Amino acid sequence: MKARVHVMLKDGVLDPQGEAVRHALGSLGFEGVNGVRQGKVIELDLADGTTEDQIAAMCEKLLANTVIESYRIETL
C-alpha cells in the first residue's frame, strides 16, 4: 500500500523558505502572490496491512516536528 504524508509548518510559525519563494516570484514578475508556505510531502511504500495508527506513529516520532509542524496522512 502507499501513503502520502503532508507536513506543513503550523499557522503562526514563521516560514522563511516560503517567504523567499514569495519574494522570488515577485522579482520574476508574477503579481498577486499574497503568501507562500512551503512544506514537505513524503510518499511511503508500505507493507499491506499497515494501519493509519502506525503511520501516525512514524509522523510523531520522525517525519514531523509536532512542536512547529502539523501533518496530514493520505492513504492511496
Added chain:
Amino acid sequence: MKARVHVMLKDGVLDPQGEAVRHALGSLGFEGVNGVRQGKVIELDLADGTTEDQIAAMCEKLLANTVIESYRIETL
C-alpha cells in the same frame, strides 16, 4: 484563491533524503517500509483570477527543476 503545488523527484532520480528517512524508520523499529520518496509542497495564496497557466509558469521558472522534478498543480 489558493493553489497547492506538489513537486516530486522524477522516477529514476536518486532520492538520498527519502532513502535516509526509510533507513531511519527501519532503525526506529517500523517494519515493512519498502520505499520512501520525499518532495515539496508549496501552498500559494494568489489573487483571484490567476490561471492555471500562470501557476504552471511559476513552476517552470522557479518552483520546480523540471530536469529532475515533476510537478502537479491543485487549485483549492
